[in-house]
Amino acid sequence: MRTKQIANRFREVILDGLWIANTNYKDQLSNITWEQATTRVESLNTIALLTFHINYYIEGVLNVLKGGALEIRDKYSFDAPKITSEEDWKILLNSLLDNAEEFASLIDTMPDEQLDNYFVDEKYGTYQRNIEAMIEHSYYHLGQITLIKKMLSNE
Template identity: 60%
Template sequence: MKNFSKHSKPKSVFVANRLQEVLLSGHWIANTNYKELLLETTWEQAIHKIGSLNTIAALTFHINYYLAGLLNVFYGGKLEISDQYSFNLPPIQSEKDWKELVDDFLRNAEKFVIQVEQMAESKLKEPFVEEKYGNYLRNIEGIIEHSYYHLGQIVLIKKLITEN
């Protein structure tokens, strides 16, 4: 039996590829990704409220909030985010406002993928800020799972909007 471990990609590259897939360019699991979906969403659709569901804009802000917060830690800063502020979306009142949110999201998504891809294997095992938050890998995988969860919501919300 051959030993394939020499030829396998580092865990950080594998995880970065999963992030790339959900955020920027994949189709394997969800048949779409944030970039594709958000770029084809109008600002009117983004702020369209359906019952008690979050808007597409609110969900975009929410995921971006966590990407930016973890990026700050990756760059050596403090963990300054709090769940209670993760839906504090400034008003989206025009196509310009929506485009700025989407552009900020895409910039952070690209930076996040690059940071994870370049992360040393040993860093993935280190505690993330404090031990109570788990390690870097757990937090990165949490971003992937959280992103897929809300991507599914965005897809369904957009379907409800376009069908009406």
């Protein structure tokens, strides 16, 4: 039951929730053009870069949930490829949404006991800690995306 609850919390921030922030990534990003996504507002990261950043971590943890190794490194989490077309932007956006759905589905079917197991190595804490960190990290950047989007609409 815990895994279902945490999977739903993850879905809320990325795919379909309104409870915490009254929005989610899918809602905020679905009507953004590639030009908007790549427009820099002052010294802030772009929406595309923040989208890549969150997807990078989802992909990395997803790999572990699928039985693979933890291969991501913080120093590469902003190394996004250039977005130069609507197609590039849609590929990134679809990757985020697809990865998020698979991530949530794997958590959903995980036995509750696994949440208390160490994630890869004891130094990283438990699965639950890492999944909750993913949710919190996602909300942090969702706030940034929402503000940048508002700033862009006022230009």
